[in-house]
Amino acid sequence: MRVSSLRSIISNAFYHEERTHCLERHLKFHIQTLPERLKIEKDNELESLKHFAMEYIHHVPDFLDALKQAAQKAGIENHVFPFLRIAEEYFISPPNLPNHHIGLMAMMDEAYLAHRLFEELNDRYISRVGMPLIPWDMTLANVVAHQLVGETLANELDSKVLHTVNKMMPNETSYESSDFKSFMKEEQGNTTPIWQEWPCLGKAAGIDWALT
Template identity: 45%
Template structure:
């Protein structure tokens, strides 16, 4: 995994933000249109959103490193690595629809692609194995990121994710004998124990959903 280079890219995006304030300007424009169910744990929503975006982006290399190590230890690299590689390539070779995007704004889009990819793949594994491939639940965070990105463009990014998942997995993929045998590894206690060593994957981002 090229997570060191990814962290450098994130650092450069932070420097761009310090110089331009581009993300804060964007977030300020989004505040009035946020869904009323979005709740903040502090009194400065714009600052809370900025911290949320930073944590959401910075969680991606943490996730890639953790998942790669767990996959190696648990013997499930064949299933996990292709997902991680696509998530990583969203940053280094972004889809063409993201041309012209810069700084943390751009990385928010790319992080959304990565997190949504994991969410979609997890949904498929839960449907077939009653167990996620990567036990990280970012559903609420993804819904908030979707709002911040904007409905129209976020929907286009969702289409990119669906295309990626279709290229990785189809219904026949889960009928292979080798994949059925893999189910035992996915649910093995040692795999669960390996995941529990990575508490950063359940980091609290300070924003949630409540009753509108």
Template identity: 40%
Template sequence: MNTAALREQIQRAHQHEAETGHLTLLLEKQLPHLHPAIQLPDSDAKGVLTRFVTAYIEQVPDMLDAANDVAIKAGIESQIKPVLKIAEQYFIQPPKVMEGHVGLDSLLDEAYLAHRLVEEVNDLYIREFKQPLIPLDTTMASLIAHQLIGEAFANQLDEAVHHSVDSLLNEDSFARESVEQYRDKLTSAETGEAWKKWPCMSRQLGVDLNL
């Protein structure tokens, strides 16, 4: 994994934001039009929303490092690594659909892709193994990010995720002789203990969603 490159990219985006205020301006314009289900404090709505976006972006390399570390410790690196590499590539070489987006605005799109990829793969693993591949629930955060990105464009990003998952995993992926052994590894105490070392995975992002 090359999450150091992702962190450098995030740092450059922060520098761009400090110089331009691009993301803050975009979020300020969106505040009056957010879905009423998104709950923000009256006192500092713009600040909370900006911090949410920043945390959502910064969580991606943490998530990838954690998943890679757990995969190695649990002996399931060959199954998890391809998923993580695609999420990493979303940052390093984003799809053409994201051309023209800059700074933290661009990284919000890329973070959304990475988080949504993990969600989709988790859904497949829950269906097959009754347990997620990566026990990180960002569903609510991604619903908020979807709204911030905009319905039409976020739907295009979802399509990119579905294409990646379809090309990565299919029924044959779970039909190999090694699946039962892998199932035991995924549900083992060692895997569970490895995840407990990553408290940042349950980070509160500061925005609520009233469904």
């Protein structure tokens, strides 16, 4: 895994944002496009969205490390690590996409790919074993990011993630390994301590579901 390289790429994008404010201008435009099912609680909506976007990007390398630990604890490294390498590649060698995003805004696209990959991986894990590998809900953060990336591009990125997961999942056999069965029997899949310090990214930025 090349998490240190990923962190360096993200740092360079943050320096670029300090000079250009490209992400900030993008977010100003998208404040009015957020759907009614989302609400921003803080007085300064732009600052809330900036905080969310920056944390959403910053969390990817830390999330990779945490997911690596969880996979090792569960004994399913052979199943999870290929997905982690793909998430890294989204940043190190990003796919060609028809958009004009640069700097941190491009990082948002790539972070969305990575977070959606994590979400799909977790959903498949739940459907297979009946409990989450990542025991917190990523839906809110990914819905907000979907809106900030833009509907058309975000849908294309969703399709890339689903294609990747569907292509890789049929060949996995890690859930049948003795290590995984032992993990399920002795520890009942308890990876919660790995994740207990992680907040919900949306709510931490003052964004939540609107009451209906």
